[in-house]
Structure formats: structure tokens, C-alpha cells
Amino acid sequence: MDHIVYLDYAATTPVDERVLDAMMPFLRERYGNANSLYALGRDAYKAMEDARERVAASIGASHPGEVIFTSGGTESDNTALIGLATGGGRSSGHVIVSAFEHHAVLEPAEWLSKHGFDVTELGPRPDGLIHAEDLKAAMREDTVLVSVMHGNNEIGTIQPIRELADVAHAGGALFHTDAAQTLGKVDFDVDELGVDAASFSSHKIYGPKGFGALYLRKGTRMAPYMMGGGQESRRRSGTQNTAGAAGFAKALEIMDAERAAETPRLTALRDRLVEGVLGRLELTSLNAAETDTRLPHIANFIIKGVEGEAMLLHLDAKGIAISTGSACSSGSLKPSHVLLAIGCPQEFAHGSLRVSLGRYTTEEDIDFFVESLVPVVERLRSMSPLYAKIKAAHEAG
Ligand SMILES: Cc1ncc(COP(=O)(O)O)c(C=O)c1O
Structure with a gap:
């Protein structure tokens, strides 16, 4: 491969x-x-x-x-x-x-x-x-x-x-x-x-x-x-x-032997990822962002006005493997029960991306992901009537 x-x-x-x-x-x-x-x-x-x-x-x-x-x-x-x-x-x-x-x-x-x-x-x-x-x-x-x-x-x-x-x-x-x-x-x-x-x-x-x-x-x-x-x-x-x-x-x-060094490394990578995605794309948020007690390697984004599956497939074409929810429920187009359970509206839950990092993830991987995601989202949004509506509503306050 x-x-x-x-x-x-x-x-x-x-x-x-x-x-x-x-x-x-x-x-x-x-x-x-x-x-x-x-x-x-x-x-x-x-x-x-x-x-x-x-x-x-x-x-x-x-x-x-x-x-x-x-x-x-x-x-x-x-x-x-x-x-x-x-x-x-x-x-x-x-x-x-x-x-x-x-x-x-x-x-x-x-x-x-x-x-x-x-x-x-x-x-x-x-x-x-x-x-x-x-x-x-x-x-x-x-x-x-x-x-x-x-x-x-x-x-x-x-x-x-x-x-x-x-x-x-x-x-x-x-x-x-x-x-x-x-x-x-x-x-x-x-x-x-x-x-x-x-x-x-x-x-x-x-x-x-x-x-x-x-x-x-x-x-x-x-x-x-x-x-x-x-x-x-x-x-x-x-x-x-x-x-x-x-x-x-x-x-x-x-895992036990390497955790003390691996946790801060992954946390720094995740923070770079979150900053990259939220900084480069408007109308985007991190789920449960206000909670500090979180795993160092998982970030779940809502990218409004785009389908998670469409992003996944475009990123796959660039050689990036990410998920829209849990791998086990992919294959079904139902929005994630986890996002619905935390009160995420159904229309936005469809636009979720879960990015999870690990032992072999590097800064270059994160940067490549962000650089690849931005044009994919911009292109999908430019074709999305839903995004036009969301943006107009956002601008109207
Ligand atoms: C929270 C949680 N529980 C259970 C499982 C299932 O574990 P396994 O794939 O070993 O059957 C997973 C894996 O997707 C998981 O993330």
C-alpha cells in the first residue's frame, strides 16, 4: 500500500x-x-x-x-x-x-x-x-x-x-x-x-x-x-x-513504560491539530471542548455544512485515514449516537470528524492533514446549499 x-x-x-x-x-x-x-x-x-x-x-x-x-x-x-x-x-x-x-x-x-x-x-x-x-x-x-x-x-x-x-x-x-x-x-x-x-x-x-x-x-x-x-x-x-x-x-x-513521555507528546500534537483545524476553518468546533478530563489522542470536530462521509472519502483519496464516528458504526449513515447524546443537533452531527493520534503520529502528519482538509472542506462547502444557509444565519447573528 x-x-x-x-x-x-x-x-x-x-x-x-x-x-x-x-x-x-x-x-x-x-x-x-x-x-x-x-x-x-x-x-x-x-x-x-x-x-x-x-x-x-x-x-x-x-x-x-x-x-x-x-x-x-x-x-x-x-x-x-x-x-x-x-x-x-x-x-x-x-x-x-x-x-x-x-x-x-x-x-x-x-x-x-x-x-x-x-x-x-x-x-x-x-x-x-x-x-x-x-x-x-x-x-x-x-x-x-x-x-x-x-x-x-x-x-x-x-x-x-x-x-x-x-x-x-x-x-x-x-x-x-x-x-x-x-x-x-x-x-x-x-x-x-x-x-x-x-x-x-x-x-x-x-x-x-x-x-x-x-x-x-x-x-x-x-x-x-x-x-x-x-x-x-x-x-x-x-x-x-x-x-x-x-x-x-x-x-x-x-504503554505503561512509555506513558509519561507519550502523553505530553500526544497532547501537544492534538493541540496543534485543534488549533490548525479551528484556526483555518470557520464554523467549526471541537466537541466537548470545555472538558479538561480527556484522552490525549482523540479530537472530534463538527465541521458545519459538510457530510463527514464526503470528507472521509476525499481525505482517503489523499492517503489519510480518519473516521466520522466510531469505526464500528461507519457503514451506516446514521449520525453518531454519541454526538446526539451530548446534544449535538442532527444536521451538525452528520458533519463530524474523529481524528485520533498514536505512537507513530508526527507533526508532519498533523500539518499534512490540516493542509489537506482545508481545500476539501472549502470545495464541499462551495457546493452545499446547507452551508450557504448556515453561513447566512450565522452572519445574521
Ligand atoms: C469503547 C470501546 N468498547 C469496546 C470496543 C470493542 O472492542 P473490540 O474491538 O476489542 O471488540 C471498542 C472498539 O471499537 C471501543 O472503542
């Missing part, structure tokens, strides 16, 4: 060479099944447990057994939502999820609503945050589970998880957070955050796709979602992915 300027790190990341090196032995000579009793199997088992210990240490889990390896963020979210709601044989109760969760949480929540549970979708405020007092007001006597994501994958706002978990616990409910976008990128400690369960995805941190983990606090009742051979202490059946576990643990270690 020709050189591409990749600015979609929130969708996925390339596997780091060091991660690949950590994985390769388990795809070649150390290929045993971790459940087999002979030496090759014991070696695989040891590798799984080693990876589990390293992940547990990184997230502050008190016991490695609190880390369950899964096939990724989606499986972890599905397992947490359905497994925690129905844990201990429960078949009814009230569940609260935030309205701007990833579909990997919203869809199982909807499934629960069709299978005996009452579900409330709690809206964020325009600042892109779920507020503790709003959660308090939504809690009911029969609330059994609250799920609010740590960092939003489209707008990058980081939720006040500790406060929210405290509200859930005060009402007797369990608290789960989807940390697919935050693990490795901000400090993450299960005790400081006070969560009972948390979902992680390996391919967001330069690890392999199709791998992840679920943190489950010791003593928390959860019905298994994947049933079969009883692996992962009967909580997630299926032959264990040794290469995935070794890669994920290595990927997380690198």
Missing part, C-alpha cells in the same frame, strides 16, 4: 514489533494447549499465568485470578453486562448504562431489556460527561448494575468513574466500566476507580486484534457467557490464546 497518514488510532493500532516478537514463540514452537498435562501444555499454562500476573499488576488487581482473558472488548462488555446482571441466577432487576456507550454495551443492555430486566440509558451532559448527581437520580431500589465507560471512543472525554462507582455502590449495585480506550493511555487502577468489573481490548494498545480481558473483582458473582471446557477458572471457556495473552501483556507493559 502507498504511504498512508494514519489518524484513526482509536479504531485500531498496528501491532508493535516488540509485541510481535513476544507473540511469535507461541505461534511457532511453544504451541501447546494450556490445559494439556505434558510439558508443552505446562509451558503454555505458565505463559498464560505469567501474562495474567503482569496485566493484574498493571491494573492494580489484588489477585491475578481477577483477570479473565477474552477475545476482546466486545466479548468483555457482553460478558460483564449479561453475566453480572444474571449472576447468581437473577432474572430481573434494573440496569443503568450511559447513552453514549459503545454498541458492545448498548446491545447487550437492549438484550437484557427484552429478557426480564428494566434498562435506563442515562444521558451525558453537553460537556461529554456523566454526572454523579444524574446517576444518583436514576438509581432505583432494584438497580443491580451500572455500566459507564471510562473514556469515550468518539469524543475522548474521561468519566468521573470513582464518583459514579460510589453512587452505584451506595445503592447496592455493581459497577462496570468499559476501559477499551483508556487502558495504557491514562493511569488505571481498579481500587482507585472502585470498579467491580472492567473491559479491555488489546488492539487499541498496539497488541493483536481478537484479544482482551475482563477484570472481575474477587467475590463478584457473574454467570459465564462462554460455556464449554471450563477454562479461565470456569468463567470463559475456549482454548486459551497464549500468543494473544503474551502480546497483550507486552503491549500493556510498553
Whole structure:
């Protein structure tokens, strides 16, 4: 493929060479099944447990057994939502999820609503945050589970998880957070955050796709979602992915080791990006701009009077990879549920661009993006009757 300027790190990341090196032995000579009793199997088992210990240490889990390896963020979210709601044989109760969760949480929540549970979708405020007092007001006597994501994958706002978990616990409910976008990128400690369960995805941190983990606090009742051979202490059946576990643990270690230097680097790049876009294009804004607690690598813009998809395709033709919302909902032309949830009008939500930066992003990439975006937007706007109307209304005050 020709050189591409990749600015979609929130969708996925390339596997780091060091991660690949950590994985390769388990795809070649150390290929045993971790459940087999002979030496090759014991070696695989040891590798799984080693990876589990390293992940547990990184997230502050008190016991490695609190880390369950899964096939990724989606499986972890599905397992947490359905497994925690129905844990201990429960078949009814009230569940609260935030309205701007990833579909990997919203869809199982909807499934629960069709299978005996009452579900409330709690809206964020325009600042892109779920507020503790709003959660308090939504809690009911029969609330059994609250799920609010740590960092939003489209707008990058980081939720006040500790406060929210405290509200859930005060009402007797369990608290789960989807940390697919935050693990490795901000400090993450299960005790400081006070969560009972948390979902992680390996391919967001330069690890392999199709791998992840679920943190489950010791003593928390959860019905298994994947049933079969009883692996992962009967909580997630299926032959264990040794290469995935070794890669994920290595990927997380690198994130932890490099975060202190990487966070300010990414923040400076993001600020350069925001200044470039807002400075060069009128009638453009950054979503949830007023909120300081945000991921360093995600910026989501509204560019009024243009379709996000049209911008995406024109930029693609210039070798730039960006997204209009989350990658998972692209392909559908519906405006982002995240932007609608923070109160963005439907007509503007269509003009959103999510730019997400990562380990290999340079200043040159940012400048190339801005220089490429400006003529694309100008051209699309010159053909847009909607933009003419928006501009006239703006000038009329
Ligand atoms: C917040 C969030 N949750 C869950 C997922 C799904 O993770 P995976 O792709 O590992 O299934 C993603 C990835 O798009 C995400 O951004």
C-alpha cells in the first residue's frame, strides 16, 4: 500500500514489533494447549499465568485470578453486562448504562431489556460527561448494575468513574466500566476507580486484534457467557490464546513504560491539530471542548455544512485515514449516537470528524492533514446549499 497518514488510532493500532516478537514463540514452537498435562501444555499454562500476573499488576488487581482473558472488548462488555446482571441466577432487576456507550454495551443492555430486566440509558451532559448527581437520580431500589465507560471512543472525554462507582455502590449495585480506550493511555487502577468489573481490548494498545480481558473483582458473582471446557477458572471457556495473552501483556507493559513521555507528546500534537483545524476553518468546533478530563489522542470536530462521509472519502483519496464516528458504526449513515447524546443537533452531527493520534503520529502528519482538509472542506462547502444557509444565519447573528 502507498504511504498512508494514519489518524484513526482509536479504531485500531498496528501491532508493535516488540509485541510481535513476544507473540511469535507461541505461534511457532511453544504451541501447546494450556490445559494439556505434558510439558508443552505446562509451558503454555505458565505463559498464560505469567501474562495474567503482569496485566493484574498493571491494573492494580489484588489477585491475578481477577483477570479473565477474552477475545476482546466486545466479548468483555457482553460478558460483564449479561453475566453480572444474571449472576447468581437473577432474572430481573434494573440496569443503568450511559447513552453514549459503545454498541458492545448498548446491545447487550437492549438484550437484557427484552429478557426480564428494566434498562435506563442515562444521558451525558453537553460537556461529554456523566454526572454523579444524574446517576444518583436514576438509581432505583432494584438497580443491580451500572455500566459507564471510562473514556469515550468518539469524543475522548474521561468519566468521573470513582464518583459514579460510589453512587452505584451506595445503592447496592455493581459497577462496570468499559476501559477499551483508556487502558495504557491514562493511569488505571481498579481500587482507585472502585470498579467491580472492567473491559479491555488489546488492539487499541498496539497488541493483536481478537484479544482482551475482563477484570472481575474477587467475590463478584457473574454467570459465564462462554460455556464449554471450563477454562479461565470456569468463567470463559475456549482454548486459551497464549500468543494473544503474551502480546497483550507486552503491549500493556510498553504503554505503561512509555506513558509519561507519550502523553505530553500526544497532547501537544492534538493541540496543534485543534488549533490548525479551528484556526483555518470557520464554523467549526471541537466537541466537548470545555472538558479538561480527556484522552490525549482523540479530537472530534463538527465541521458545519459538510457530510463527514464526503470528507472521509476525499481525505482517503489523499492517503489519510480518519473516521466520522466510531469505526464500528461507519457503514451506516446514521449520525453518531454519541454526538446526539451530548446534544449535538442532527444536521451538525452528520458533519463530524474523529481524528485520533498514536505512537507513530508526527507533526508532519498533523500539518499534512490540516493542509489537506482545508481545500476539501472549502470545495464541499462551495457546493452545499446547507452551508450557504448556515453561513447566512450565522452572519445574521
Ligand atoms: C469503547 C470501546 N468498547 C469496546 C470496543 C470493542 O472492542 P473490540 O474491538 O476489542 O471488540 C471498542 C472498539 O471499537 C471501543 O472503542
